[in-house]
Amino acid sequence: MESNICIKMKFSAALSLLSLTGINAFTPSSFTSTTSVAHRSAASTALSMKYKVAVVGGGPSGACAAEIFAQEKGIDTVLFERKMDNAKPCGGAIPLCMIGEFDIPENTVDRKVRRMKLISPSNVEVDIGDTLQPNEYIGMCRREILDKYLRDRAVSYGAQAIQGLVTSIDVPEDHRKNPEAPYTIHYQEYAEGNSAGVPKTMDVNLIIGADGANSRVAKAMDAGEYNFAIAFQERIKISDDQMKFYEEMAEMYVGDDVSPDFYGWVFPKYDHVGVGTGTVVNRPAIKQYQKAIRDRAGDKIAGGKIIKVEAHPIPEHYRPRRVQGRMALVGDAAGYVTKCSGEGIYFAAKSGRMAAEAIVKLMEGGSRLPTQEEIERTYLRDYDRLYGPTYTVLDILQKVFYSNNGAREAFVELCNSKYVQQVTFDSYLYKRVQGNNPLDDLKLLGDTIGCLIKGYSIAKPDAKYENYVESLKRL
Numbered sequence: 379m380e381s382n383i384c385i386k387m388k389f390s391a392a393l394s395l396l397s398l399t400g401i402n403a404f405t406p407s408s409f410t411s412t413t414s415v416a417h418r419s420a421a422s423t424a425l426s427m428k429y430k431v432a433v434v435g436g437g438p439s440g441a442c443a444a445e446i447f448a449q450e451k452g453i454d455t456v457l458f459e460r461k462m463d464n465a466k467p468c469g470g471a472i473p474l475c476m477i478g479e480f481d482i483p484e485n486t487v488d489r490k491v492r493r494m495k496l497i498s499p500s501n502v503e504v505d506i507g508d509t510l511q512p513n514e515y516i517g518m519c520r521r522e523i524l525d526k527y528l529r530d531r532a533v534s535y536g537a538q539a540i541q542g543l544v545t546s547i548d549v550p551e552d553h554r555k556n557p558e559a560p561y562t563i564h565y566q567e568y569a570e571g572n573s574a575g576v577p578k579t580m581d582v583n584l585i586i587g588a589d590g591a592n593s594r595v596a597k598a599m600d601a602g603e604y605n606f607a608i609a610f611q612e613r614i615k616i617s618d619d620q621m622k623f624y625e626e627m628a629e630m631y632v633g634d635d636v637s638p639d640f641y642g643w644v645f646p647k648y649d650h651v652g653v654g655t656g657t658v659v660n661r662p663a664i665k666q667y668q669k670a671i672r673d674r675a676g677d678k679i680a681g682g683k684i685i686k687v688e689a690h691p692i693p694e695h696y697r698p699r700r701v702q703g704r705m706a707l708v709g710d711a712a713g714y715v716t717k718c719s720g721e722g723i724y725f726a727a728k729s730g731r732m733a734a735e736a737i738v739k740l741m742e743g744g745s746r747l748p749t750q751e752e753i754e755r756t757y758l759r760d761y762d763r764l765y766g767p768t769y770t771v772l773d774i775l776q777k778v779f780y781s782n783n784g785a786r787e788a789f790v791e792l793c794n795s796k797y798v799q800q801v802t803f804d805s806y807l808y809k810r811v812q813g814n815n816p817l818d819d820l821k822l823l824g825d826t827i828g829c830l831i832k833g834y835s836i837a838k839p840d841a842k843y844e845n846y847v848e849s850l851k852r853l
């Protein structure tokens with residue numbers, strides 16, 4: 379059952395709406411909270427009650443989905459978030475296009491990064507950034523600030539936010555055939571002084587699983603597993619003098635010391651830096667890699683105070699199933715993080731928005747519910763068409779360039795090319811590849827082969843690690 383507060387809020391909102399419209403009779407549509415939706419026809423639903431959409435998870439994917447549903451008057455939107463002040467473990471780097479596309483105020487961005495240092499296993503440094511225009515930058519955010527902004531916006535559009543942990547979902551057996559069969563969400567609602575929360579349930583008609591890498595919605599819909607990296611980050615407060623170096627600067631370190639299959643980073647935040655790394659193939663050694671990235675950064679962060687330690691899984695690929703009945707996964711729950719860069723914030727926000735827009739359209743003003751096939755034919759098809767090639771290309775690049783020290787040396791050397799920098803920034807900042815030049819592409823292919831040969835000849839071999847159990851788990 380929903381809480382009394384929620385019911386009262388809905389009730390008073392409905393009353394104000396009635397007074398605005400001049401209708402003074404009490405109609406069933408103004409009282410939706412406690413009524414079961416199981417036994418009603420589509421026609422009577424359209425006339426009397428709104429369908430209820432639950433978005434589980436209030437990160438970028440959930441908030442950006444909820445704000446679309448909330449703007450549709452014919453739909454009731456509930457946003458579940460287990461912790462409203464959650465600080466998602468994250469580097470917080472977002473592409474420039476996200477700021478405009480999602481109307482994110484610039485004060486949500488802590489730092490505008492215009493320079494990057496890419497540092498090879500043998501500490502060869504390449505400076506990147508000359509190709510950027512004065513108004514171009516990579517945004518560096520603290521997730522507690524960005525997520526709160528997006529979540530508050532969804533609420534301002536009318537989403538009902540519930541602070542509570544969704545623990546399980548009852549999925550009716552006939553949910554694919556019976557368009558009216560409701561899902562029952564079990565959750566522990568936050569209550570002051572009660573650490574476990576208050577157990578409650580709510581019936582809903584459609585669920586968006588935006589609850590990240592450990593998604594309960596994915597579990598409820600039997601979405602299958604994905605392989606994952608473990609990423610680790612320490613937020614380190616360094617001196618003002620040290621911070622000056624990172625004013626507009628981010629660093630990426632590659633080498634088997636900092637990660638056997640990813641990169642280590644130093645990203646500037648408001649008054650500190652995020653220092654982190656990740657790996658799939660040797661997850662038990664993550665702390666050893668974290669120490670190495672701290673050592674590599676050396677004097678630039680020496681003496682700094684660790685103010686937060688955070689770790690979280692990062693999905694490696696899509697889940698086998700992303701839609702089941704009227705349940706759809708978005709963001710990390712679906713597995714939308716790119717290889718090579720480990721980027722997921724933009725794809726989370728975008729997938730949340732795309733899924734919600736497609737479903738709202740299918741719901742025709744809240745008069746009907748979509749089928750699984752319809753959601754697959756719209757949201758999934760459009761998302762895969764738009765970003766499928768990006769995931770494939772970055773997967774290949776990670777396999778080619780992050781797999782051993784020789785390839786990593788080659789990768790850093792290649793990034794000296796202004797052409798490579800231009801294409802990389804364009805595709806990252808704007809999520810499109812632009813201005814490609816066939817002659818430059820051909821030259822790049824020659825350069826790549828040359829750099830790989832040179833890299834392999836000079837690099838020290840990767841350290842061996844024995845991790846059969848973990849390696850076998852790699853899908």
Ligand SMILES: Cc1cc2nc3c(=O)[nH]c(=O)nc-3n(C[C@H](O)[C@H](O)[C@H](O)COP(=O)(O)OP(=O)(O)OC[C@H]3O[C@@H](n4cnc5c(N)ncnc54)[C@H](O)[C@@H]3O)c2cc1C
Pocket residue numbers: 434435436437438439440458459460461464466467468469470471472542543544545588589590591592593594609610611654688689690691692708709710711714715720721722723724726
């Ligand atoms: C260390 C690290 C560094 C990263 N760096 C970057 C980076 O620099 N740039 C980038 O683009 N990406 C980065 N990523 C990836 C990025 O963090 C994710 O792709 C992104 O957060 C996905 O957003 P989301 O909304 O799908 O999920 P999340 O951000 O994980 O949000 C899920 C939300 O759901 C809530 N929730 C979870 N379970 C429940 C439940 N049962 N009930 C209620 N609420 C629940 C959580 O509290 C959370 O707020 C990084 C990831 C890690 C781990």
